[in-house]
Amino acid sequence: AQSVTQPDIHITVSEGASLELRCNYSYGATPYLFWYVQSPGQGLQLLLKYFSGDTLVQGIKGFEAEFKRSQSSFNLRKPSVHWSDAAEYFCAVGGNTDKLIFGTGTRLQVFP
Amino acid sequence: DVKVTQSSRYLVKRTGEKVFLECVQDMDHENMFWYRQDPGLGLRLIYFSYDVKMKEKGDIPEGYSVSREKKERFSLILESASTNQTSMYLCASMRPGQGNIQYFGAGTRLSVL
Numbered sequence: 001a002q003s004v005t006q007p008d009i010h011i012t013v014s015e016g017a018s019l020e021l022r023c024n025y026s027y028g029a030t031p032y033l034f035w036y037v038q039s040p041g042q043g044l045q046l047l048l049k050y051f052s053g054d055t056l057v058q059g060i061k062g063f064e065a066e067f068k069r070s071q072s073s074f075n076l077r078k079p080s081v082h083w084s085d086a087a088e089y090f091c092a093v094g095g096n097t098d099k100l101i102f103g104t105g106t107r108l109q110v111f112p
Numbered sequence: 113d114v115k116v117t118q119s120s121r122y123l124v125k126r127t128g129e130k131v132f133l134e135c136v137q138d139m140d141h142e143n144m145f146w147y148r149q150d151p152g153l154g155l156r157l158i159y160f161s162y163d164v165k166m167k168e169k170g171d172i173p174e175g176y177s178v179s180r181e182k183k184e185r186f187s188l189i190l191e192s193a194s195t196n197q198t199s200m201y202l203c204a205s206m207r208p209g210q211g212n213i214q215y216f217g218a219g220t221r222l223s224v225l
Contacts, residue, residue, distance in 0.1 A: 009152070032212050043116070043202055043216035044155075051211050090154065094212035098143050098162065099170075104154035 002027050004093050006103035013081050014111050021076040021106050023091030033074040034092040034100065035065055044090060050074065061085070086110045114139045118203050118217035125224050131190040133220050135203030141215075142208055144186035146170075146178060149200040149219070158201075161186055162208070193224045 005024045013019055025031060032051050036044040048059025055067040065076045074091060088107045094100040119134035137144065143162050147155040147170075157170030159178040167178050175197060179187045186205075190197055200221050204214040 034213075036216075041121075041219070041221075043118075043218045044204075044214075045216070046213060049211065049213065098206065098208050098212065099145075099157060099160065100212060100214060102155040104152060 002093070002101050004091050004101050004103035006089075006091055006106050008106045009104070010107045010109065012109040012111060015083050016080050019076075019078045019081045019085070019108070021089050021091075021108070023074045023076065023103060024072050025074065025091070025093045025101075026072065027093050027095065027101075029096040031093045032095045033065075033067060034094070035059065035063070035074075035076050036090045036092065037061075038088045038090065038105075040087070047076070047089075081108075081110055083110045083112060114141075114205070114215040116203055116205050116215050116217040118201075118220050120220050121218060123220060123222045125190075125193050125222065127194060127224060129190075129193050129224075131193045131222065131224075133188040133190075133201055133203075133222070135186045135188070135205075135217055136184050137186075137205035137215070138184065139205065139207070139215070140183065141205040142183070143206040144180065145204040145206070145214065146176075146186065146188045147202045147204065148172060149202055155202065158188065193222075195224050198222060198224045 035047040091103040092100040145160040146158045161180040177189045203217040206214045
């Protein structure tokens with residue numbers, strides 16, 4: 001079955017600390033992988049995407065993610081979190097159809 | 113920049129009312145989607161459309177219908193709203209063959225009383 005798992009429902013970090021949000025997927029074809037961010041009361045904004053090639057991808061707002069095929073993972077990282085990064089983060093997978101499969105999201109809280 | 117506009121940010125309706133949620137995109141995208149977002153459940157696909165007058169059921173179509181009379185506009189219809197349809201509704205659009213990148217509107221938070 002095709003699915004995306006985000007094992008952390010809620011993460012709290014201090015401002016300036018590093019961040020890693022986990023994402024594991026199950027997909028029957030070569031995956032396209034995405035991270036989206038949703039600020040409170042807003043729609044989803046694309047942070048970054050992986051289609052092929054270099055497995056470390058850079059996105060907006062200083063985020064990066066690494067595709068590890070052997071682990072079926074696509075974890076999101078940021079070396080130093082800012083208070084404005086507080087939001088909900090969604091991992092998604094697609095590829096062999098026009099649809100995306102989304103994870104259940106990880107809510108990030110940032111303490112000053 | 114792609115712009116996806118949802119006509120209402122907040123809606124309050126009564127049980128049994130017919131509800132229309134409207135979505136317009138300005139990038140001539142062929143594909144449009146309606147999702148429902150609930151805490152702990154992520155985004156669930158209700159319907160999607162891959163062309164004018166064409167539609168396909170998603171994972172949770174029960175209680176919903178859609179209309180796509182023009183390429184830029186995709187409407188979600190709740191024929192008889194129920195309290196369990198209280199939720200955040202998100203519209204997205206996409207051009208096929210460009211890597212599945214979906215662009216989202218700001219969402220409509222619907223409360224059914």
